[in-house]
Amino acid sequence: MFHFELLHQDTSTSARLGRVVTAHGAFDTPAFMAVGTRGTVKGVTPDMLRAAGCQIILGNTYHLMLRPGSQIVRDLGGLQRFSGWHGPMLTDSGGFQVYSLSDLTRFTPDGVEFRSHVDGRMIHLGPRESMQVQINLGADIAMAFDDCPPADCPAERLAASLERTIRWAEISRREHDRLNIDRQQALFGIVQGGTDADERRRCAAALVKMDFDGYALGGLAVGEGHQRMVQTIDCTAPVLPAGKPRYLMGVGYPADILEAVKRGVDMFDCVLPTRNGRNGVAFTMRGVLRLRNAQYTASSLPVEDGCDCICCRGFSRGYLRHLFTVGEMLGPILLSVHNLRFFQRWMLYIRDAIRDNRLSGLSAPEQVDSDVPELAGE
Amino acid sequence: MFHFELLHQDTSTSARLGRVVTAHGAFDTPAFMAVGTRGTVKGVTPDMLRAAGCQIILGNTYHLMLRPGSQIVRDLGGLQRFSGWHGPMLTDSGGFQVYSLSDLTRFTPDGVEFRSHVDGRMIHLGPRESMQVQINLGADIAMAFDDCPPADCPAERLAASLERTIRWAEISRREHDRLNIDRQQALFGIVQGGTDADERRRCAAALVKMDFDGYALGGLAVGEGHQRMVQTIDCTAPVLPAGKPRYLMGVGYPADILEAVKRGVDMFDCVLPTRNGRNGVAFTMRGVLRLRNAQYTASSLPVEDGCDCICCRGFSRGYLRHLFTVGEMLGPILLSVHNLRFFQRWMLYIRDAIRDNRLSGLSAPEQVDSDVPELAGE
Numbered sequence: 209m210f211h212f213e214l215l216h217q218d219t220s221t222s223a224r225l226g227r228v229v230t231a232h233g234a235f236d237t238p239a240f241m242a243v244g245t246r247g248t249v250k251g252v253t254p255d256m257l258r259a260a261g262c263q264i265i266l267g268n269t270y271h272l273m274l275r276p277g278s279q280i281v282r283d284l285g286g287l288q289r290f291s292g293w294h295g296p297m298l299t300d301s302g303g304f305q306v307y308s309l310s311d312l313t314r315f316t317p318d319g320v321e322f323r324s325h326v327d328g329r330m331i332h333l334g335p336r337e338s339m340q341v342q343i344n345l346g347a348d349i350a351m352a353f354d355d356c357p358p359a360d361c362p363a364e365r366l367a368a369s370l371e372r373t374i375r376w377a378e379i380s381r382r383e384h385d386r387l388n389i390d391r392q393q394a395l396f397g398i399v400q401g402g403t404d405a406d407e408r409r410r411c412a413a414a415l416v417k418m419d420f421d422g423y424a425l426g427g428l429a430v431g432e433g434h435q436r437m438v439q440t441i442d443c444t445a446p447v448l449p450a451g452k453p454r455y456l457m458g459v460g461y462p463a464d465i466l467e468a469v470k471r472g473v474d475m476f477d478c479v480l481p482t483r484n485g486r487n488g489v490a491f492t493m494r495g496v497l498r499l500r501n502a503q504y505t506a507s508s509l510p511v512e513d514g515c516d517c518i519c520c521r522g523f524s525r526g527y528l529r530h531l532f533t534v535g536e537m538l539g540p541i542l543l544s545v546h547n548l549r550f551f552q553r554w555m556l557y558i559r560d561a562i563r564d565n566r567l568s569g570l571s572a573p574e575q576v577d578s579d580v581p582e583l584a585g586e
Numbered sequence: 587m588f589h590f591e592l593l594h595q596d597t598s599t600s601a602r603l604g605r606v607v608t609a610h611g612a613f614d615t616p617a618f619m620a621v622g623t624r625g626t627v628k629g630v631t632p633d634m635l636r637a638a639g640c641q642i643i644l645g646n647t648y649h650l651m652l653r654p655g656s657q658i659v660r661d662l663g664g665l666q667r668f669s670g671w672h673g674p675m676l677t678d679s680g681g682f683q684v685y686s687l688s689d690l691t692r693f694t695p696d697g698v699e700f701r702s703h704v705d706g707r708m709i710h711l712g713p714r715e716s717m718q719v720q721i722n723l724g725a726d727i728a729m730a731f732d733d734c735p736p737a738d739c740p741a742e743r744l745a746a747s748l749e750r751t752i753r754w755a756e757i758s759r760r761e762h763d764r765l766n767i768d769r770q771q772a773l774f775g776i777v778q779g780g781t782d783a784d785e786r787r788r789c790a791a792a793l794v795k796m797d798f799d800g801y802a803l804g805g806l807a808v809g810e811g812h813q814r815m816v817q818t819i820d821c822t823a824p825v826l827p828a829g830k831p832r833y834l835m836g837v838g839y840p841a842d843i844l845e846a847v848k849r850g851v852d853m854f855d856c857v858l859p860t861r862n863g864r865n866g867v868a869f870t871m872r873g874v875l876r877l878r879n880a881q882y883t884a885s886s887l888p889v890e891d892g893c894d895c896i897c898c899r900g901f902s903r904g905y906l907r908h909l910f911t912v913g914e915m916l917g918p919i920l921l922s923v924h925n926l927r928f929f930q931r932w933m934l935y936i937r938d939a940i941r942d943n944r945l946s947g948l949s950a951p952e953q954v955d956s957d958v959p960e961l962a963g964e
Contacts, residue, residue, distance in 0.1 A: 247908060251915040254900065276883060276908040283884050284904050292900040505654060506661050522632065522670040526662050530625060530654040537629040537915065 210348065210394035210421055212237075212453045212474075220568040222445065222472035225559055228264075228453055230296045230348035231392040232288055235263035237453060238469045238558055240551045241298060241477040246271045247281070247291045250482045251541045252548065254292040260517060260545055261552035264296040264348075266477045269341050270305030273333075274326050278344035286346030297347035298477075300457070301338045301380075301398070304356050304426070315372070318379075319353070335379035343387045351424060352380035352415075354398040359431040366402050373400045374414045381418045394421035396455060402427060403436045405443040412447045423448045424455040425473070429464070438467050445472040462491070462554050463572035469558055470567060481547035486540040488532040491550040493573045497525070499543065504529040517549035518542070588726065588772035588799055590615075590831045590852075598946040600823065600850035603937055606642075606831055608674045608726035609770040610666055613641035615831060616847045616936055618929045619676060619855040624649045625659070625669045628860045629919045630926065632670040638895060638923055639930035642674040642726075644855045647719050648683030651711075652704050656722035664724030675725035676855075678835070679716045679758075679776070682734050682804070693750070696757075697731070713757035721765045729802065730758035730793075732776040737809040744780050751778045752792045759796045772799035774833060780805060781814045783821040790825045801826045802833040803851070807842070816845050823850040840869070840932050841950035847936055848945060859925035864918040866910040869928040871951045875903070877921065882907040895927035896920070 209231050216225040226237040242249045242257060245268045249257060257265065267287050272278060284290045287297055303320075306312060310322040319334020335353040342350035353376045357369040377397050384395045397420035401407030415423060425444055428437045441456065448454055455475035456468045465476050481491070490497040492512040497504075499511070507525035515521075519528070519542040531539030554573075561567040587609050594603040604615040620627045620635060623646045627635060635643065645665050650656060662668045665675055681698075684690060688700040697712020713731040720728035731754045735747040755775050762773045775793035779785035793801060803822055806815045819834065826832050833853035834846045843854050859869070868875040870890040875882075877889070885903035892898075897906070897920040909917030932951075939945040 246912050246914055247905070248914050248916040251919070253896070253916065253919065255896065271912075275912050276904070280884055280904065280908075284886055284902055290902070290905055290908075292905070506658055508662055518631070518633070524662055524668070526654070526658065527625070527668055527670070530658075530668075534624050534649075534653050536624055536626050537918070538626040538631065540915070541629070541631065541919070 209392055212422070212451065214451065216563055218562045218567050219565045221470040223469045223558075223562045223567050224450075224472060224474060225562045226453065226474055228296070230394070232294060232296045232348050233263075235296050236555075236559060237474040238465070238555055238562075239264060239475050240465065240555045241266045241475065242481065242548055242551075243268075243477055243479045244291065244293070245479075246275070247287065249544075249548070251486065251537070251544045252482070254294070256518070256545050257293065257548065258295075260549040261556070262295075262548060264298060265291075265293050267291075267297055267299045267345060267347060268305060269299050269302035269338060269345065270309065270333075272299075272345060273302065273341045274324055278341040282344040282346065288346070296349075298349035299342050299345050299347040299351065301351040301353040302333055302341065303338070303354050304457075306333055307356055307358075315355075319376075335376040336383050339380055339383040339387055343384070343393065347393065349394045349396060349422070350384060352377045352395060352397045352420070354400055354426055356400060356427045356430075357402060359402070361402065366404065366407060369400060370407055370411050373398065374411060377415055377418060381420070396420055396422040396424050396453075398424045398426040398457070399444055399448075400427045401444075403432050403440050405440070408440060408444045409447050412444055416447070416449060420452070422453040422455060422475075424457050426457050428456065429458045429460050434464060434467075437464065438471070441468055441471045441473060461572075461575060462551075463575065465554070466558065466570065466572045469562075481551050482544045485544035485547040488539065488543065490543055491547050491573070493550075493553075495574055499525060499528045499539070500532045501529070511543070511546050512550070515546065515549065515553070517546045519546040587770055590800070590829065592829065594941055596940045596945050597943045599848040601847045601936075601940045601945050602850060602852060603940045604831065604852055606674070606852075608772070610672060610674050610726050611641075613674050614933075614937060615852040616843070616933055616940075617642055617853050618843065618933045619644045619853065620859065620926055620929075621646075621855055621857045622669065622671070623857075624653070625665065627922075627926070629864065629915070629922045630860070632672070634896070634923050635671060635926065636673075638927040639934070640673075640926060642676060643669075643671050645669075645675055645677045645723060645725060646683060647677050647680035647716060647723065648687065648711075650677075650723060651680065651719045652702055656719040660722040660724065666724070674727075676727040677720050677723050677725040677729065679729040679731040680711055680719065681716070681732050682835075684711055685734055685736075693733075697754075713754040714761050717758055717761040717765055721762070721771065725771065727772045727774060727800070728762060730755045730773060730775045730798070732778055732804055734778060734805045734808075735780060737780070737805075739780065744782065744785060747778055748785055748789050751776065752789060755793055755796060759798070774798050774800040774802050776802045776804040776835070777822055777826075778805045779822075781810050781818050783818070786818060786822045787825050790822055794825070794827060798830070800831040800833060800853075802835050804835050806834065807836045807838050812842060812845075815842065816849070819846055819849045819851060839950075839953060840929075841953065843932070844936065844948065844950045847940075859929050860922045863922035863925040866917065866921065868921055869925050869951070871928075871931075873952055877903065877906045877917070878910045879907070889921070889924050890928070893924065893927065893931070895924045897924040
């Protein structure tokens with residue numbers, strides 16, 4: 209079922225235009241996935257996601273296995289039917305959240321033991337459990353269970369992490385083959401190795417032998433900085449098979465996405481659109497707007513001139529400013545929709561530029577605040 | 587511009603079927619108005635309101651005059667353009683909120699002096715200020731500024747309140763005539779008088795002489811109980827002109843609405859659909875569901891079988907239960923939409939029954955919890 213169609217290779221960079229076909233429909237690459245951590249993209253209905261041009265949504269294994277539990281999701285028809293998003297979905301493996309959110313107690317040969325951040329109970333999660341949970345959730349793409357080391361960890365920790373990641377990838381691969389009876393779910397491997405080029409290549413080579421349906425770069429955007437992230441992609445992407453999608457996990461800002469696309473990355477996910485939207489911060493092609501600022505009180509302009517989202521088509525900056533000032537839910541809802549649409553528009557620009565072989569000339573909107581009177585246009 | 591078309595009079599009750607035409611479109615009566623206190627129905631977009639069948643929305647003068655201020659709303663095109671709801675709107679006069687929310691310091695001959703609950707500044711609000719604010723907001727229907735006495739207050743307080751309400755109604759009428767230059771905004775008087783039949787009739791008679799575009803019954807649903815509320819409507823509605831709409835403010839539950847409709851009331855407003863929706867409580871024609879209850883964890887049923895709202899068409903009770911359990915915004919959003927649709931469906935049933943002269947046989951859904959296994963149908 210699952211396959212990746214490579215439609216065009218940019219002539220001046222390593223960027224690729226493609227299309228991934230899944231059991232729940234196809235999505236265009238380079239693709240940005242909205243994050244629906246607990247079975248919902250925060251504050252946004254599936255209809256709004258479609259209207260914003262989202263094509264694939266990510267769900268979090270860690271959160272969903274804790275609540276409502278993957279068996280409940282399975283009983284209610286799987287993550288798509290459960291959440292009302294009937295298009296393509298991907299679930300992560302749960303590993304990253306165990307390290308970042310839970311009270312991790314210890315590694316075992318078969319995974320990690322941690323205390324749930326919800327109710328404190330002890331839980332074991334390893335490649336076997338993760339594959340069962342992801343099969344229960346039933347997304348189109350599952351991720352291998354990995355060990356994501358902290359940024360700039362000691363060499364021994366990095367080496368141990370790589371050894372685990374490779375071993376667990378093998379177990380994930382085998383276990384997934386066993387459980388994935390109807391062959392509807394694809395499985396991606398995750399390349400780790402910190403910012404060490406040799407370790408990254410070693411991990412990538414080991415995973416490629418296992419023949420995954422796609423390959424992710426994990427353990428980036430964890431504090432190493434834009435430059436070292438880009439260098440790491442530079443040395444890793446070329447050793448991954450051209451015929452499989454490449455996914456940079458947890459990234460990122462428009463400029464990060466652009467640089468990664470130029471280096472051959474096809475998929476991204478990030479909470480930025482919704483997290484910033486909930487907090488009154490809008491992405492625009494001219495920079496960032498902080499809608500709580502008093503300068504917008506009487507502004508009749510849309511958040512972004514020329515944007516076709518429901519927020520910009522129907523509401524003024526002055527109204528958004530009011531909603532955030534008084535704490536009305538509609539502010540976070542509308543600005544999340546705008547930011548989701550902004551990221552989809554950014555991916556459309558990127559795909560158009562690849563198609564026309566002019567990606568090397570594309571520059572990302574600066575991340576400076578445009579909250580200055582000249583730029584606000586009033 | 588503003589007029590009321592009386593389309594049909596029920597043969598066995600005093601219920602009327604009608605249509606109110608305003609500058610921003612028409613709405614059918616008996617009508618239930620969703621409450622958009624601060625320029626938004628909480629958690630719901632204007633598109634969702636339309637999809638739920640809402641025809642007229644209420645805005646609160648008190649809240650909007652404090653934030654963002656009525657001049658800002660006027661500068662941004664008036665409440666309709668500001669909020670993105672382009673259909674009919676009504677604003678209350680601000681009086682009720684002054685009494686219920688603010689630190690009321692004293693009555694003046696021309697209004698009330700109070701301390702803002704937002705920033706503590708002293709504000710004077712009387713019929714003149716209220717008319718100016720409501721003209722600035724620019725809704726289709728404005729309300730006269732009244733004194734709403736507490737339930738069961740002493741006779742002297744009630745008498746003083748009536749004297750004020752009548753005097754302020756006259757000032758409201760005159761001031762509104764002066765400010766309402768384009769004659770786009772209608773003005774309703776508010777009948778007070780507690781649960782005292784003589785005082786109600788005396789107030790109604792005085793207001794009718796001032797020839798308002800419609801008449802509201804204020805000071806009900808403030809703790810007097812269903813029976814005394816119904817008795818008060820019984821003695822007040824008949825002395826109001828048949829050719830003008832009658833509006834029971836702040837009501838209410840489906841059974842309250844039905845009894846008031848039978849006594850000739852045409853308009854209602856209440857925060858129940860959204861307030862209960864935000865708290866996980868769903869109205870259905872079979873009673874109330876508390877979606878946080880564990881019994882819904884694995885339920886694949888919609889919130890209400892046969893309901894055509896976006897919540898019931900797309901999502902299960904199990905999913906809603908999950909959203910409320912983990913605290914996701916989408917729970918309040920979807921359940922607010924369902925409850926808004928429920929109240930519109932209830933008004934459709936009522937209007938159909940009037941049209942067919944069978945309203946006396948209609949009974950309201952009971953307000954008991956249907957959270958019992960037999961009724962849940964599982």
